Amino acid sequence: xxxxxxxxxxxxxxxxxxxxxxxxxxxxxxxxxxxxxxxxxxxxxxxxxxxxxxxxxxxxxxxxxxxxxxxxxxxxxxxxxxxxxxxxxxxxxxxxxxxxxxxxxxxxxxxxxxxxxxxxxxxxxxxxxxxxxxxxxxxxxxxxxxxxxxxxxxxxxxxxxxxxxxxxxxxxxxxxxxxxxxxxxxxxxxxxxxxxxxxxxxxxxxxxxxxxxxxxxxxxxxxxxxxxxxxxxxxxxxxxxxxxxxxxxxxxxxxxxxxxxxxxxxxxxxxxxxxxxxxxxxxxxxxxxxxxxxxxxxxxxxxxxxxxxxxxxxxxxxxxxxxxxxxxxxxxxxxxxxxxxxxxxxxx
Amino acid sequence: xxxxxxxxxxxxxxxxxxxxxxxxxxxxxxxxxxxxxxxxxxxxxxxxxxxxxxxxxxxxxxxxxxxxxxxxxxxxxxxxxxxxxxxxxxxxxxxxxxxxxxxxxxxxxxxxxxxxxxxxxxxxxxxxxxxxxxxxxxxxxxxxxxxxxxxxxxxxxxxxxxxxxxxxxxxxxxxxxxxxxxxxxxxxxxxxxxxxxxxxxxxxxxxxxxxxxxxxxxxxxxxxxxxxxxxxxxxxxxxxxxxxxxxxxxxxxxxxxxxxxxxxxxxxxxxxxxxxxxxxxxxxxxxxxxxxxxxxxxxxxxxxxxxxxxxxxxxxxxxxxxxxxxxxxxxxxxxxxxxxxxxxxxxx
DNA sequence: CACAATCTTGGGAGCGCTCCCAGATTGCGG
DNA sequence: CCGCAATCTGGGAGCGCTCCCAAGATTGTG
Numbered sequence: 001x002x003x004x005x006x007x008x009x010x011x012x013x014x015x016x017x018x019x020x021x022x023x024x025x026x027x028x029x030x031x032x033x034x035x036x037x038x039x040x041x042x043x044x045x046x047x048x049x050x051x052x053x054x055x056x057x058x059x060x061x062x063x064x065x066x067x068x069x070x071x072x073x074x075x076x077x078x079x080x081x082x083x084x085x086x087x088x089x090x091x092x093x094x095x096x097x098x099x100x101x102x103x104x105x106x107x108x109x110x111x112x113x114x115x116x117x118x119x120x121x122x123x124x125x126x127x128x129x130x131x132x133x134x135x136x137x138x139x140x141x142x143x144x145x146x147x148x149x150x151x152x153x154x155x156x157x158x159x160x161x162x163x164x165x166x167x168x169x170x171x172x173x174x175x176x177x178x179x180x181x182x183x184x185x186x187x188x189x190x191x192x193x194x195x196x197x198x199x200x201x202x203x204x205x206x207x208x209x210x211x212x213x214x215x216x217x218x219x220x221x222x223x224x225x226x227x228x229x230x231x232x233x234x235x236x237x238x239x240x241x242x243x244x245x246x247x248x249x250x251x252x253x254x255x256x257x258x259x260x261x262x263x264x265x266x267x268x269x270x271x272x273x274x275x276x277x278x279x280x281x282x283x284x285x286x287x288x289x290x291x292x293x294x295x296x297x298x299x300x301x302x303x304x305x306x307x308x309x310x311x312x313x314x315x316x317x318x319x320x321x322x323x324x325x326x327x328x329x330x331x332x333x334x335x336x337x338x339x340x341x342x343x344x345x346x347x348x
Numbered sequence: 349x350x351x352x353x354x355x356x357x358x359x360x361x362x363x364x365x366x367x368x369x370x371x372x373x374x375x376x377x378x379x380x381x382x383x384x385x386x387x388x389x390x391x392x393x394x395x396x397x398x399x400x401x402x403x404x405x406x407x408x409x410x411x412x413x414x415x416x417x418x419x420x421x422x423x424x425x426x427x428x429x430x431x432x433x434x435x436x437x438x439x440x441x442x443x444x445x446x447x448x449x450x451x452x453x454x455x456x457x458x459x460x461x462x463x464x465x466x467x468x469x470x471x472x473x474x475x476x477x478x479x480x481x482x483x484x485x486x487x488x489x490x491x492x493x494x495x496x497x498x499x500x501x502x503x504x505x506x507x508x509x510x511x512x513x514x515x516x517x518x519x520x521x522x523x524x525x526x527x528x529x530x531x532x533x534x535x536x537x538x539x540x541x542x543x544x545x546x547x548x549x550x551x552x553x554x555x556x557x558x559x560x561x562x563x564x565x566x567x568x569x570x571x572x573x574x575x576x577x578x579x580x581x582x583x584x585x586x587x588x589x590x591x592x593x594x595x596x597x598x599x600x601x602x603x604x605x606x607x608x609x610x611x612x613x614x615x616x617x618x619x620x621x622x623x624x625x626x627x628x629x630x631x632x633x634x635x636x637x638x639x640x641x642x643x644x645x646x647x648x649x650x651x652x653x654x655x656x657x658x659x660x661x662x663x664x665x666x667x668x669x670x671x672x673x674x675x676x677x678x679x680x681x682x683x684x685x686x687x688x689x690x691x692x693x694x695x696x
Numbered sequence: 697c698a699c700a701a702t703c704t705t706g707g708g709a710g711c712g713c714t715c716c717c718a719g720a721t722t723g724c725g726g
Numbered sequence: 727c728c729g730c731a732a733t734c735t736g737g738g739a740g741c742g743c744t745c746c747c748a749a750g751a752t753t754g755t756g
Contacts, residue, residue: 014483016742027706032744040704059482063414064742068711072411074459100462104472109484111422112460114448124452134407135362136457240647299588364712375736380714388734412712416741 098315185218201232243270446663533566549580591618
């Protein structure tokens with residue numbers, strides 16, 4: 001029996017593979033095999049190695065390992081937003097939780113990188129790109145790209161496995177994960193039609209983001225199905241104020257509006273506020289449908305009918321896709337759409 | 349002049365120090381000196397090395413460097429919350445932004461680690477602790493510890509530089525950064541007294557968090573100064589509903605309350621909602637003061653008088669403290685309190 | 697019982713870098 | 727013109743690990 005205090009065990013700094021080998025009475029190679037769970041080790045050897053590891057509190061030196069394997073066991077999460085907006089967004093919180101849960105058990109670390117501008121228009125994008133493409137991480141998850149930033153494309157071309165969250169605007173080879181925003185918009189429109197509404201407006205998201213476009217297009221499809229006009233459209237950013245402003249504009253331009261599909265719950269909240277301010281009853285005068293099914297949906301009065309997307313699954317799926325690619329799996333889907341579903345509450 | 353395409357430059361994979369040396373016509377050592385900005389290199393040598401680096405697109409291999417220097421150039425951000433709550437919290441978003449900005453130019457990466465439980469009560473805390481104390485990161489920032497988790501203490505004892513965000517409940521040697529919550533509470537109380545209020549209540553934060561206790565104690569101090577009673581106290585979690593419930597309880601128990609200091613804006617929002625529901629006018633019947641000066645403060649009606657804490661500075665200060673410690677600076681303050689100030693708006 | 701096939705094991709080489717030390721070069725006063 | 731310090735440069739060793747290959751141990755088979 002080996003005990004701490006044995007001459008063989010005594011030691012100064014962090015234990016190395018070599019010392020584990022000495023204590024276990026085997027060679028470096030054998031210890032390495034045990035650690036990496038490789039075959040070709042007798043039960044006896046395996047046991048004494050594990051015992052020695054426990055005894056010494058040995059933890060492999062990642063740097064040394066990384067140096068030879070050319071893997072870093074870390075992946076980057078690139079967030080290309082000023083930070084404030086993203087991080088206070090419940091959507092992002094859910095995605096992050098999903099990523100974390102998707103990473104559990106994979107023995108990989110998450111390196112967080114914000115793409116920021118320093119106020120002089122100088123971003124850290126170049127530096128970030130260099131870092132990412134230099135083998136510091138095994139892969140990257142990129143979320144909330146606006147417009148058609150070609151960063152993911154360039155990274156992928158540089159040989160780095162990349163998965164994008166949210167459909168990129170410009171067609172690209174880079175795999176992405178997204179909610180089925182089109183179907184979500186479609187469901188919202190159909191639902192409002194079924195409710196007997198005929199003058200259905202929408203407050204769409206930003207016109208330069210796929211998430212805005214896709215939901216709008218889905219809504220249009222639903223309207224066309226019912227042979228209804230699709231002219232009551234206003235774009236807004238994702239904020240309460242934006243939603244309120246957009247609602248006001250809609251009411252001014254189309255006083256006969258009897259329903260509105262807002263591209264996000266937060267926008268719907270603004271719309272509800274404006275409607276209430278104008279004395280419109282919800283849903284009788286104007287029905288409202290949101291998108292996201294975030295906490296907001298159930299914390300306003302009336303509670304929102306909304307299109308649910310499973311944000312946590314979003315993050316988990318991105319992670320899964322990336323890890324699968326890293327593992328060299330074949331026939332992986334280039335992109336993945338996650339289902340959305342309608343949740344009916346009081347506002348419609 | 350060296351050109352890409354020269355025989356000396358041609359190459360297969362990622363360039364190494366050695367190749368840069370060859371191209372530049374100097375030795376490994378000289379290149380290393382240039383890269384690490386060490387003295388003792390002639391201008392001529394330095395130039396040709398830089399030229400070669402540019403030419404080859406050389407980026408140092410962090411693993412190799414880390415292996416010998418025993419530094420990783422990365423620090424951990426440990427968040428010990430279920431994730432959802434923290435990440436959707438604007439406070440945390442600001443802190444994260446501050447950390448990021450504090451890290452800018454330091455050439456260090458942020459490794460994000462969530463302390464999560466898997467629903468069976470099994471956390472990843474042990475694994476996380478092992479990882480952190482095994483030299484995978486140079487230091488750690490730990491935020492939102494609840495109660496008196498001894499993780500930071502243990503990490504610090506293990507030799508890892510640690511800075512905690514928010515005063516730990518139990519006394520500890522670990523340096524921390526916090527807002528001056530005591531003074532914040534004091535300012536709020538004094539302000540309400542000055543406004544002529546005499547029956548001033550408080551909705552305090554959780555009794556097991558320093559942030560809750562300190563603000564409460566500050567309020568008590570302010571009340572004592574004015575010789576006012578400090579019995580109208582109710583604790584609440586940081587949520588709108590909690591705030592509303594707490595306000596209801598206060599009104600039931602002390603119908604004569606004419607002012608309330610809420611330990612957070614989000615709680616104040618709940619209080620405002622409850623007050624409005626009961627037909628109380630703000631600030632005439634009951635004045636309200638919040639804490640944080642988050643976006644909430646200005647997005648409710650009436651806009652909140654609140655105690656401002658500079659969240660971004662919070663994160664930046666944590667980072668600074670950690671980096672300074674890593675740099676071996678002496679006479680560093682064990683803990684740092686950031687000033688809070690009163691922002692008067694409509695609710696008081 | 698000899699020999700092949702299989703399973704285990706150990707040692708060497710080398711990943712790309714930093715750091716130390718010794719050697720080469722230069723400057724300058726005696 | 728030499729000596730000695732100051733400046734600059736190069737090579738070796740080694741960080742802790744993985745991976746390859748050869749050698750040893752064990753088992754099976756004619």
